Amino acid sequence: xxxxxxxxxxxxxxxxxxxxxxxxxxxxxxxxxxxxxxxxxxxxxxxxxxxxxxxxxxxxxxxxxxxxxxxxxxxxxxxxxxxxxxxxxxxxxxxxxxxxxxxxxxxxxxxxxxxxxxxxxxxxxxxxxxxxxxxxxxxxxxxxxxxxxxxxxxxxxxxxxxxxxxxxxxxxxxxxxxxxxxxxxxxxxxxxxxxxxxxxxxxxxxxxxxxxxxxxxxxxxxxxxxxxxxxxxxxxxxxxxxxxxxxxxxxxxxxxxxxxxxxxxxxxxxxxxxxxxxxxxxxxxxxxxxxxxxxxxxxxxxxxxxxxxxxxxxxxxxxxxxxxxxxxxxxxxxxxxxxxxxxxxxxxxxxxxxxxxxxxxxxxxxxxxxxxxxxxxxxxxxxxxxxxxxxxxxxxxxxxxxxxxxxxxxxxxxxxxxx
Amino acid sequence: xxxxxxxxxxxxxxxxxxxxxxxxxxxxxxxxxxxxxxxxxxxxxxxxxxxxxxxxxxxxxxxxxxxxxxxxxxxxxxxxxxxxxxxxxxxxxxxxxxxxxxxxxxxxxxxxxxxxxxxxxxxxxxxxxxxxxxxxxxxxxxxxxxxxxxxxxxxxxxxxxxxxxxxxxxxxxxxxxxxxxxxxxxxxxxxxxxxxxxxxxxxxxxxxxxxxxxxxxxxxxxxxxxxxxxxxxxxxxxxxxxxxxxxxxxxxxxxxxxxxxxxxxxxx
Numbered sequence: 001x002x003x004x005x006x007x008x009x010x011x012x013x014x015x016x017x018x019x020x021x022x023x024x025x026x027x028x029x030x031x032x033x034x035x036x037x038x039x040x041x042x043x044x045x046x047x048x049x050x051x052x053x054x055x056x057x058x059x060x061x062x063x064x065x066x067x068x069x070x071x072x073x074x075x076x077x078x079x080x081x082x083x084x085x086x087x088x089x090x091x092x093x094x095x096x097x098x099x100x101x102x103x104x105x106x107x108x109x110x111x112x113x114x115x116x117x118x119x120x121x122x123x124x125x126x127x128x129x130x131x132x133x134x135x136x137x138x139x140x141x142x143x144x145x146x147x148x149x150x151x152x153x154x155x156x157x158x159x160x161x162x163x164x165x166x167x168x169x170x171x172x173x174x175x176x177x178x179x180x181x182x183x184x185x186x187x188x189x190x191x192x193x194x195x196x197x198x199x200x201x202x203x204x205x206x207x208x209x210x211x212x213x214x215x216x217x218x219x220x221x222x223x224x225x226x227x228x229x230x231x232x233x234x235x236x237x238x239x240x241x242x243x244x245x246x247x248x249x250x251x252x253x254x255x256x257x258x259x260x261x262x263x264x265x266x267x268x269x270x271x272x273x274x275x276x277x278x279x280x281x282x283x284x285x286x287x288x289x290x291x292x293x294x295x296x297x298x299x300x301x302x303x304x305x306x307x308x309x310x311x312x313x314x315x316x317x318x319x320x321x322x323x324x325x326x327x328x329x330x331x332x333x334x335x336x337x338x339x340x341x342x343x344x345x346x347x348x349x350x351x352x353x354x355x356x357x358x359x360x361x362x363x364x365x366x367x368x369x370x371x372x373x374x375x376x377x378x379x380x381x382x383x384x385x386x387x388x389x390x391x392x393x394x395x396x397x398x399x400x401x402x403x404x405x406x407x408x409x410x411x412x413x414x415x416x417x418x419x
Numbered sequence: 420x421x422x423x424x425x426x427x428x429x430x431x432x433x434x435x436x437x438x439x440x441x442x443x444x445x446x447x448x449x450x451x452x453x454x455x456x457x458x459x460x461x462x463x464x465x466x467x468x469x470x471x472x473x474x475x476x477x478x479x480x481x482x483x484x485x486x487x488x489x490x491x492x493x494x495x496x497x498x499x500x501x502x503x504x505x506x507x508x509x510x511x512x513x514x515x516x517x518x519x520x521x522x523x524x525x526x527x528x529x530x531x532x533x534x535x536x537x538x539x540x541x542x543x544x545x546x547x548x549x550x551x552x553x554x555x556x557x558x559x560x561x562x563x564x565x566x567x568x569x570x571x572x573x574x575x576x577x578x579x580x581x582x583x584x585x586x587x588x589x590x591x592x593x594x595x596x597x598x599x600x601x602x603x604x605x606x607x608x609x610x611x612x613x614x615x616x617x618x619x620x621x622x623x624x625x626x627x628x629x630x631x632x633x634x635x636x637x638x639x640x641x642x643x644x645x646x647x648x649x650x651x652x653x654x655x656x657x658x659x660x661x662x663x664x665x666x667x668x669x670x671x672x673x674x675x676x677x678x679x680x681x682x683x684x685x686x687x
Contacts, residue, residue, distance in 0.1 A: 091628050093553075094552055102613075107612075107615060109621070130552060147631075147633075171619070172611060179554065181554065181556065186602055191536075198533045198567065206461055231523040232523060237575070240576055244573065251598045254597070255600050258603075262607070270640075
């Protein structure tokens with residue numbers, strides 16, 4: 001194959017490869033559409049995600065709040081959020097400083113457990129560190145499973161980080177330290193010293209009257225290893241002993257110096273924290289799903305729900321959230337997308353049937369249809385090895401109170417009917 | 420007959436041979452020319468080999484040590500001082516045999532580690548600091564130069580791979596923690612953040628967001644019932660020393676199998 005290749009084809013290949021690199025577009029997203037649809041639908045439900053403000057200057061704070069619930073339909077084969085999870089933020093590198101992170105009021109400096117079917121409220125405070133436009137996502141990272149990403153919000157950070165930008169914190173001893181540059185002075189001196197020692201060692205062996213490598217090689221080749229010992233002089237032995245001794249002294253002295261300068265140190269801290277529990281929603285309604293069908297030609301997901309209203313006011317279905325995408329019933333709610341990439345369909349949910357009265361059990365037909373199914377690659381659910389769905393239905397009473405109910409089950413694809 | 424006498428004899432003999440055999444074929448016609456070429460070979464080979472082998476160690480460290488060396492908040496008392504020396508000694512062990520057998524030079528560890536340190540600093544500064552925008556102190560590499568000098572000097576003093584492993588490799592594993600402590604101690608300063616005790620390194624890991632590295636991903640020391648009091652560091656250091664001895668012997672043996680001079684003998 002290589003023999004047949006003409007020589008002029010080589011530079012052509014280089015041009016093609018370079019051109020391909022130059023043509024590549026900038027990537028903005030975090031792969032939130034890349035994960036399998038069924039996994040996204042049955043792992044985490046996100047709602048009320050809010051970012052404020054969405055336009056800041058370097059050094060100003062951004063607060064991200066919202067709610068999530070690990071799905072009760074969490075796939076058994078997937079590592080559970082109940083083992084180890086971390087409240088995370090999806091940003092391109094340290095463009096922001098994460099100042100605080102709380103879930104249910106518990107600080108999330110460390111990892112924790114999030115239990116299936118439990119509601120959690122999060123709040124993350126960021127400080128803008130570098131100018132730019134960033135798509136920021138709340139993320140729950142689950143050990144051995146991966147990141148589960150909420151829909152992102154664009155944040156514009158104006159200005160560039162000044163040279164005197166500081167990230168100051170106070171130590172337990174009362175000293176104020178700037179984490180932007182903390183410890184760098186010691187690192188520079190420490191490395192400069194050891195580089196000098198290393199270069200001196202090599203210099204001792206190579207800065208000599210005679211050449212070193214080939215002369216020593218030919219000597220050993222001619223006289224054999226039995227005579228090779230004569231290549232080492234007494235001076236070599238003395239200098240090597242001095243290097244050995246001084247290196248040991250330098251290591252011990254450096255250790256003692258560091259202990260004297262930093263007498264109070266602790267090991268790196270880890271271990272899971274227990275997240276506070278918050279009051280969960282009362283027993284207001286029961287919902288049973290049946291006949292869930294995804295009509296591929298029409299990009300419509302239809303299912304029947306049998307709702308039992310245990311409350312004291314009529315309930316109507318307002319929106320359906322799954323995999324970070326939200327389909328809204330325009331008869332109940334008026335919702336505007338937060339920004340150009342907010343995955344909300346303001347009129348994508350059609351519910352056939354009246355409000356469910358208190359004490360009543362009624363079957364409703366729900367249809368979520370929008371191009372968002374395609375855009376967010378949820379239609380690929382039909383290619384999953386486990387074609388089941390999960391999602392969150394939100395019901396509203398006449399006073400605007402909201403109640404949620406998790407729904408899920410088997411999804412049957414319909415390859416022919418638009419419906 | 421000593422090295423200098425031998426070299427003189429060798430020079431005289433080679434002069435005659437060279438004049439009779441090579442004067443019509445080679446550009447080298449005098450001992451002075453040969454000396455200059457040999458000298459140029461020294462100045463060319465050592466830096467090139469150092470950077471090349473150091474670059475190889477960068478990949479080795481990336482594959483085997485990785486995050487333990489990339490981030491200050493991974494350099495704990497248990498895993499970092501155990502994994503790192505055992506892994507980093509591989510290349511010095513392989514090439515220490517080569518440099519000693521053919522040149523009687525105790526320079527393999529120092530030259531490789533120096534090359535590695537240069538490559539690592541360039542990589543961290545360009546990739547982690549300039550491109551990814553992390554504070555340089557948070558991502559600066561660990562330093563192994565002192566360990567390398569000990570390994571090399573022990574070989575010269577003992578002239579024995581066995582003793583080099585027993586003493587030098589043991590100290591290599593034993594001393595990584597105290598050697599690096601002057602640069603690392605600052606990052607173990609305790610703070611209180613949101614009601615929790617954290618070190619400066621922990622807090623930097625929290626604040627400077629690495630989305631792909633949630634807190635639980637860090638493989639660092641956790642409390643165990645088998646931990647003897649608070650003596651984690653010295654116990655780990657001694658264990659790392661013993662394991663490093665074994666790994667050193669293994670890779671010196673590998674080096675002995677790889678260090679063949681079929682091509683070199685044809686060229687020289």
